[in-house]
Amino acid sequence: MSINVTVWGENVHEQREEKVRRRYPDGMHGAVADGLREHLGERVRVRTATLREPEHGLDAATLAATDVLTWWGHAAHEEVGDEVVARVCERVLAGMGLLVLHSGHYSKVFRALMGTTCTVNWRDSADRELVWTVEPAHPIAAGVPQPLVIPEQETYGEPFGIPAPDELVFVSSFSGGEVFRSGCCYRRGKGRVFYFSPGDQNYPVFHQDGVRRVLANAVLWAAPDGRPGEPLRNTRVPAGDW
Amino acid sequence: MSINVTVWGENVHEQREEKVRRRYPDGMHGAVADGLREHLGERVRVRTATLREPEHGLDAATLAATDVLTWWGHAAHEEVGDEVVARVCERVLAGMGLLVLHSGHYSKVFRALMGTTCTVNWRDSADRELVWTVEPAHPIAAGVPQPLVIPEQETYGEPFGIPAPDELVFVSSFSGGEVFRSGCCYRRGKGRVFYFSPGDQNYPVFHQDGVRRVLANAVLWAAPDGRPGEPLRNTRVPAGDW
Amino acid sequence: MSINVTVWGENVHEQREEKVRRRYPDGMHGAVADGLREHLGERVRVRTATLREPEHGLDAATLAATDVLTWWGHAAHEEVGDEVVARVCERVLAGMGLLVLHSGHYSKVFRALMGTTCTVNWRDSADRELVWTVEPAHPIAAGVPQPLVIPEQETYGEPFGIPAPDELVFVSSFSGGEVFRSGCCYRRGKGRVFYFSPGDQNYPVFHQDGVRRVLANAVLWAAPDGRPGEPLRNTRVPAGDW
Amino acid sequence: MSINVTVWGENVHEQREEKVRRRYPDGMHGAVADGLREHLGERVRVRTATLREPEHGLDAATLAATDVLTWWGHAAHEEVGDEVVARVCERVLAGMGLLVLHSGHYSKVFRALMGTTCTVNWRDSADRELVWTVEPAHPIAAGVPQPLVIPEQETYGEPFGIPAPDELVFVSSFSGGEVFRSGCCYRRGKGRVFYFSPGDQNYPVFHQDGVRRVLANAVLWAAPDGRPGEPLRNTRVPAGDW
Numbered sequence: 001m002s003i004n005v006t007v008w009g010e011n012v013h014e015q016r017e018e019k020v021r022r023r024y025p026d027g028m029h030g031a032v033a034d035g036l037r038e039h040l041g042e043r044v045r046v047r048t049a050t051l052r053e054p055e056h057g058l059d060a061a062t063l064a065a066t067d068v069l070t071w072w073g074h075a076a077h078e079e080v081g082d083e084v085v086a087r088v089c090e091r092v093l094a095g096m097g098l099l100v101l102h103s104g105h106y107s108k109v110f111r112a113l114m115g116t117t118c119t120v121n122w123r124d125s126a127d128r129e130l131v132w133t134v135e136p137a138h139p140i141a142a143g144v145p146q147p148l149v150i151p152e153q154e155t156y157g158e159p160f161g162i163p164a165p166d167e168l169v170f171v172s173s174f175s176g177g178e179v180f181r182s183g184c185c186y187r188r189g190k191g192r193v194f195y196f197s198p199g200d201q202n203y204p205v206f207h208q209d210g211v212r213r214v215l216a217n218a219v220l221w222a223a224p225d226g227r228p229g230e231p232l233r234n235t236r237v238p239a240g241d242w
Numbered sequence: 243m244s245i246n247v248t249v250w251g252e253n254v255h256e257q258r259e260e261k262v263r264r265r266y267p268d269g270m271h272g273a274v275a276d277g278l279r280e281h282l283g284e285r286v287r288v289r290t291a292t293l294r295e296p297e298h299g300l301d302a303a304t305l306a307a308t309d310v311l312t313w314w315g316h317a318a319h320e321e322v323g324d325e326v327v328a329r330v331c332e333r334v335l336a337g338m339g340l341l342v343l344h345s346g347h348y349s350k351v352f353r354a355l356m357g358t359t360c361t362v363n364w365r366d367s368a369d370r371e372l373v374w375t376v377e378p379a380h381p382i383a384a385g386v387p388q389p390l391v392i393p394e395q396e397t398y399g400e401p402f403g404i405p406a407p408d409e410l411v412f413v414s415s416f417s418g419g420e421v422f423r424s425g426c427c428y429r430r431g432k433g434r435v436f437y438f439s440p441g442d443q444n445y446p447v448f449h450q451d452g453v454r455r456v457l458a459n460a461v462l463w464a465a466p467d468g469r470p471g472e473p474l475r476n477t478r479v480p481a482g483d484w
Numbered sequence: 485m486s487i488n489v490t491v492w493g494e495n496v497h498e499q500r501e502e503k504v505r506r507r508y509p510d511g512m513h514g515a516v517a518d519g520l521r522e523h524l525g526e527r528v529r530v531r532t533a534t535l536r537e538p539e540h541g542l543d544a545a546t547l548a549a550t551d552v553l554t555w556w557g558h559a560a561h562e563e564v565g566d567e568v569v570a571r572v573c574e575r576v577l578a579g580m581g582l583l584v585l586h587s588g589h590y591s592k593v594f595r596a597l598m599g600t601t602c603t604v605n606w607r608d609s610a611d612r613e614l615v616w617t618v619e620p621a622h623p624i625a626a627g628v629p630q631p632l633v634i635p636e637q638e639t640y641g642e643p644f645g646i647p648a649p650d651e652l653v654f655v656s657s658f659s660g661g662e663v664f665r666s667g668c669c670y671r672r673g674k675g676r677v678f679y680f681s682p683g684d685q686n687y688p689v690f691h692q693d694g695v696r697r698v699l700a701n702a703v704l705w706a707a708p709d710g711r712p713g714e715p716l717r718n719t720r721v722p723a724g725d726w
Numbered sequence: 727m728s729i730n731v732t733v734w735g736e737n738v739h740e741q742r743e744e745k746v747r748r749r750y751p752d753g754m755h756g757a758v759a760d761g762l763r764e765h766l767g768e769r770v771r772v773r774t775a776t777l778r779e780p781e782h783g784l785d786a787a788t789l790a791a792t793d794v795l796t797w798w799g800h801a802a803h804e805e806v807g808d809e810v811v812a813r814v815c816e817r818v819l820a821g822m823g824l825l826v827l828h829s830g831h832y833s834k835v836f837r838a839l840m841g842t843t844c845t846v847n848w849r850d851s852a853d854r855e856l857v858w859t860v861e862p863a864h865p866i867a868a869g870v871p872q873p874l875v876i877p878e879q880e881t882y883g884e885p886f887g888i889p890a891p892d893e894l895v896f897v898s899s900f901s902g903g904e905v906f907r908s909g910c911c912y913r914r915g916k917g918r919v920f921y922f923s924p925g926d927q928n929y930p931v932f933h934q935d936g937v938r939r940v941l942a943n944a945v946l947w948a949a950p951d952g953r954p955g956e957p958l959r960n961t962r963v964p965a966g967d968w
Contacts, residue, residue, distance in 0.1 A: 093359055093403075095621055106476065115357040116431050117335055119476045128726055130903045132884045136716070137579055137674035139709055147903070149726050158860045158897065159872075161335075161431060161474040164408060167650075167671075171884065171907070173899040176481045177856045177873070181897070187651075189358050189403060190621035225623055232403040232620070234348065234361045239418045242612055242633050337863055370968055372661045374642045378958070379821055379916035381951055389661070391968050400618045400655065401630075408893075409913075413642065413665070415657040419614045419631070423655070429893075432863035467865055474862070484854055484875050577843055577887075590960065599841040600915050601819055603960045645819075645915060645958040648892060660965045673842050673887060716887040718832065718845045723902045 003044045003223045006066040007033045008058065010073040011050040013201040020201045028072055028199070028206055032101070035212030036219060044219065051076055058084050063091045067228065068219050071110070074103035074201065085109050093189030093231040097222025099215065102199040105160075110195070113188050117161035120180070122154060124202065127174040129153040131182055131198060131210075138169045140183065140194065140217045148210040154200045156180045162195070170214075172197065183214070185221075189231055192222040245286045245465045248308040249275045250300065252315040253292040255443040262443045270314055270441070270448055274343070277454030278461060286461065293318055300326050305333045309470065310461050313352070316345035316443065327351050335431030335473040339464025341457065344441040347402075352437070355430050359403035362422070364396060369416040371395040371440060373424055373452075380411045382425065382436065382459045390452040396442045398422040404437070412456075414439065425456070427463075431473055434464040487528045487707045490550040491517045492542065494557040495534040497685040504685045512556055512683070512690055516585070519696030520703060528703065535560055542568050547575045551712065552703050555594070558587035558685065569593050577673030577715040581706025583699065586683040589644075594679070597672050601645035604664070606638060608686065611658040613637040615666055615682060615694075622653045624667065624678065624701045632694040638684045640664040646679070654698075656681065667698070669705075673715055676706040729770045729949045732792040733759045734784065736799040737776035739927040746927045754798055754925070754932055758827070761938030762945060770945065777802055784810050789817045793954065794945050797836070800829035800927065811835050819915030819957040823948025825941065828925040831886075836921070839914050843887035846906070848880060850928065853900040855879040857908055857924060857936075864895045866909065866920065866943045874936040880926045882906040888921070896940075898923065909940070911947075915957055918948040 009029025013020045024031050029048045036046050049057025051073075063069070069088065073080065085108040092098050092113060100110045111118045131148035133141040148170075157178030163186070170183030182197040196214060199205045206212070251271025255262045266273050271290045278288050291299025293315075305311070311330065315322065327350040334340050334355060342352045353360045373390035375383040390412075399420030405428070412425030424439040438456060441447045448454070493513025497504045508515050513532045520530050533541025535557075547553070553572065557564065569592045576582050576597060584594045595602045615632035617625040632654075641662030647670070654667030666681040680698060683689045690696070735755025739746045750757050755774045762772050775783025777799075789795070795814065799806065811834045818824050818839060826836045837844045857874040859867040874896075883904030889912070896909030908923040922940060925931045932938070 089357075113357040115331075115355040117474045119474045121477050121479045123479050123481060125481060128903075130724075130726060130905075132905045134884045134886070134905075134907065135671065135890075136885050137671070137676075137708070142709055147724075147726075155479075157479060158858045159474055159862050160860065163405065163428070163430060164861075164894065166406060168890065168894070171897055171905045173903055173905045175903075177484055177854075177899050177901075178479075178482075179856075179858045179860075179897045179899045179905050181860065186405070187619065187621070188405060192621075224621070225626055232359045232361045232401055235363050237363045237365050237397075237399060237420075239365065239367060240420075240614075240631075242419055242614060242631075370661075372663075372966075372968060374663045376642045376644070376663075376665065377648075377913070378643050379913070379918075379950070384951055389966075389968075400616045401620050402618070406619075406652065410648065410652070413655055413663045415661055415663045417661075419612075419657050419659075421614075421616045421618075421655045421657045421663050423618065429861065429863070434863075466863070467868055482856075482873075484856060484873075573841075597841040599815075599839040601958045603958045605961050605963045607963050607965065609965060639963075641963060643958055647889065647912070647914060650890060661968055662963075662966075670889070672889060716843045716845045716885055719847050721847045721849050721881075721883060721904075723849065723851060724904075726903055 002042060003219060004065055004067045005036055005044050005046045005219055006062060007046060007048045007070045009048065009050050010076050012075045023204055028201065031206035032070055032215060035206065036216055039212055039216035040219065051079060056080060056084050058088060060087065063087060066096055067224060068097035068222050070099040070101060071104045071107055072101040073107045077107050080108050085112060089113055090231055091228060092191035092193065095190035095224040095228030097191060097224065098193045099218050099222060100195045102197055105195065113193060114162055116163055119161040121157035124154045126152040127155045127176050129172050129174050129198060131170050131172045133169065134171050135167065135169050138167065139221050140169050140214060142217055143213055145210050150198055150205055150208065152203050153198060153205060156197050190229065194218045194222055244284060245461060246307055246309045247278060247286050247288045247461055248304060249288060249290045249312045251290065251292050252318050254317045265446055270443065273448035274312055274457060277448065278458055281454055281458035282461065293321060298322060298326050300330060302329065305329060308338055309466060310339035310464050312341040312343060313346045313349055314343045315349045319349050322350050327354060331355055332473055333470060334433035334435065337432035337466040337470030339433060339466060340435045341460050341464060342437045344439055347437065355435060356404055358405055361403040363399035366396045366444065368394040369397045369418050371414050371416050373412050373414045373440060375411065376413050377409065377411050380409065381463050382411050382456060384459055385455050387452050392440055392447055392450065394445050395440060395447060398439050432471065436460045436464055486526060487703060488549055488551045489520055489528050489530045489703055490546060491530060491532045491554045493532065493534050494560050496559045507688055512685065515690035516554055516699060519690065520700055523696055523700035524703065535563060540564060540568050542572060544571060547571060550580055551708060552581035552706050554583040554585060555588045555591055556585040557591045561591050564592050569596060573597055574715055575712060576675035576677065579674035579708040579712030581675060581708060582677045583702050583706060584679045586681055589679065597677060598646055600647055603645040605641035608638045610636040611639045611660050613656050613658050613682060615654050615656045617653065618655050619651065619653050622651065623705050624653050624698060626701055627697050629694050634682055634689055634692065636687050637682060637689060640681050674713065678702045678706055728768060729945060730791055730793045731762060731770050731772045731945055732788060733772060733774045733796045735774065735776050736802050738801045749930055754927065757932035758796055758941060761932065762942055765938055765942035766945065777805060782806060782810050784814060786813060789813060792822055793950060794823035794948050796825040796827060797830045797833055798827040799833045803833050806834050811838060815839055816957055817954060818917035818919065821916035821950040821954030823917060823950065824919045825944050825948060826921045828923055831921065839919060840888055842889055845887040847883035850880045852878040853881045853902050855898050855900050855924060857896050857898045859895065860897050861893065861895050864893065866895050866940060866947050868943055869939055871936050876924055876931055876934065878929050879924060879931060882923050916955065920944045920948055
């Protein structure tokens with residue numbers, strides 16, 4: 001049974017900026033989707049969805065048929081409708097996996113699921129990022145170079161305004177000296193959430209093999225054991241007769 | 243320097259139901275406030291605030307002068323204004339301590355800070371609750387009987403729809419056989435959050451000494467080291483000259 | 485590729501006590517092994533090993549060929565040789581999965597991997613145990629009744645002298661009112677460790693279907709992604725040329 | 727009531743190497759002790775103890791009178807007697823705070839309390855270390871520069887063979903690009919353990935103000951609420967009469 005993945009991309013930088021379009025002719029979402037297909041083959045069925053589609057391409061039927069959703073947004077976080085945000089969060093709490101990528105840290109979806117500011121220190125100065133594995137046996141780190149070298153990338157620095165991760169997999173350094181918790185696992189309700197910081201419109205990060213390996217591993221990790229079900233609800237229970 | 247505590251109570255059951263009013267003539271908020279004064283004396287300055295006051299008694303100036311806020315709500319969660327909820331959460335992320343009590347598990351404030359359903363299984367059948375300490379050296383457990391026996395209480399049962407606590411201090415059993423993670427610590431932004439499940443309008447739990455001891459300990463634990471500051475923000479940083 | 489499981493049993497009560505022998509004619513280790521075969525079929529190759537065998541049946545070659553080890557001991561913890569204990573711990577840190585069962589909480593192996601007392605409160609009074617799932621989407625809880633009712637069992641009560649689990653899956657109540665963190669996950673080095681408290685020589689717990697389901701799920705969870713490798717070592721590293 | 731601190735130093739490099747002696751004329755333990763007195767004044771009573779003293783200066787009476795122990799060792803981990811190691815661990819589990827410094831990561835005491843290899847990647851090449859706070863509201867980070875710049879220091883790199891910390895306070899980068907979880911909190915039994923990686927015989931790190939500030943904060947954090955008591959024990963309990 002293959003895993004149904006929906007790759008969501010804001011697709012705004014790609015439309016507005018010629019340089020980004022040349023770097024990502026199929027959009028960043030296209031590159032992410034390609035990476036998953038490349039590494040996972042028939043284990044996944046991948047579709048994409050973007051902001052300007054009706055309901056941002058995330059209508060109830062699409063989400064109901066999604067096992068793992070990936071999320072990249074940056075320029076238009078505020079344009080994402082609150083109803084869609086609530087729907088996505090509800091699906092995560094019901095068991096859908098979620099991968100939040102790079103500037104998605106400040107998306108409404110991630111902030112709603114974390115409950116914190118999800119803010120970062122940042123600088124766009126083409127620093128070299130080194131992604132170090134701190135949990136070598138974690139399935140998301142399988143086959144990932146130690147370190148994973150990203151030649152040029154936007155710098156994200158601590159403090160990162162997140163709850164302490166349930167599992168911290170990667171920590172990055174930047175050539176300017178900053179550090180960042182770049183790979184963070186959370187269990188929220190019945191769903192699993194993975195945040196991964198590499199990946200920016202200004203650098204070809206989503207074409208890089210090690211990055212794609214991480215995303216593919218994370219899809220396998222985040223996929224529910226069966227199909228997503230329903231979130232927990234307040235439930236009146238009778239006294240048991242054990 | 244004493245700790246400024248604001249005890250927030252919904253104060254709806256107390257107004258509507260004669261039995262509750264007799265049990266808590268000063269409201270449940272009054273009983274909580276008394277318990278804190280009794281155990282902490284001059285270490286705290288306690289005020290109360292309730293739903294029907296303007297801005298629910300939680301205007302910006304009050305919150306700015308609050309080190310630790312306690313929250314009890316049940317019948318009117320939806321009447322709490324979203325603006326006040328956002329203000330309270332921002333203050334927590336800036337360092338204000340928060341104690342969430344009993345049915346406050348389903349308050350907008352707690353759900354926003356946790357990002358999950360915060361739902362419970364429940365039954366109101368006057369079960370006896372035993373509150374067991376699982377972390378004997380935790381400051382919130384200091385001086386608390388093992389177990390803390392609550393003769394009659396509403397039953398809360400697992401699964402409790404929360405993120406895994408950063409520190410689990412208490413686990414309860416009920417005479418019907420249910421268990422519940424009844425004392426849960428979280429760090430969220432610069433603030434500390436403690437959820438404690440005992441305490442209901444239908445039982446005199448907030449008059450009980452062991453319960454008051456827990457609340458007093460939790461105020462000391464949740465109080466910020468100085469005055470609350472500002473939440474983290476996305477911040478552009480220059481390259482360092484180390 | 486099937487998972488190689490070694491089921492280790494102390495096999496002392498079964499030899500000494502007629503009642504235990506009738507309850508577990510193939511030993512408790514035999515019952516555990518049967519349960520795994522029953523639920524996992526060709527996904528596992530199960531062997532057993534016991535205390536009185538040379539090197540307790542856990543020579544280096546056997547451990548090297550083991551993906552997941554299960555451990556039950558009680559009457560003879562101190563008879564387990566320190567060399568074997570060190571060898572088992574090293575294999576766990578190298579990636580071998582470990583299931584520690586019931587009174588195995590006080591085994592040398594578990595105490596060495598946890599670093600704490602691993603002590604419990606206890607009473608043998610045929611209490612009814614209810615095992616509640618607190619993480620409903622955890623793979624170890626898949627298909628497990630909520631609650632799992634164990635009609636008669638030794639009582640274990642908090643405080644349980646363990647480090648806070650990396651993932652808490654089950655919490656039990658007993659008819660006497662005690663609670664216990666009965667299903668606890670740990671990552672230690674490259675290995676995964678699961679402690680599960682039900683299962684005693686005086687009760688037929690290891691013949692019970694729900695218990696066997698938990699053990700089967702836990703084997704799948706604890707199995708390394710490939711074969712176990714080597715533990716981490718202090719390693720001098722050259723300056724990178726990124 | 728002041729906190730009784732025992733600063734333990736191996737004191738081997740200082741005796742053998744003239745350069746180290748000049749850098750630390752009172753030993754590294756002397757520098758650590760000075761830093762604590764400087765920052766904490768009358769809040770602490772500080773004594774020192776070293777390897778070559780009888781029982782390494784850690785006889786039962788001394789430990790019984792110690793609220794927080796700090797530990798630095800490197801060249802002679804294997805010379806520390808197992809009986810003393812067991813005594814120290816028992817006191818930690820009974821509530822004594824423990825600060826493990828730098829190369830103490832590979833001490834018998836730390837490895838016994840963690841249960842893992844506690845290994846690091848390392849290189850002694852006078853890299854600049856930047857210690858970043860990832861939990862800005864943690865009491866151990868109070869008043870610590872962001873980042874804390876250590877001009878020259880031995881490099882420690884991930885993977886660090888530890889259990890996931892209960893609270894991760896600091897993460898360091900090195901000019902060579904490595905990262906390291908440099909400030910890690912653990913609760914073990916009734917005691918609190920803090921590992922802090924800066925501090926080496928070849929660099930004057932323990933004379934640096936920000937480092938001393940961290941150590942002083944950590945003593946306050948690790949000190950038990952009262953005097954240390956007894957570790958947990960297996961205890962037979964009667965059925966309660968609640």
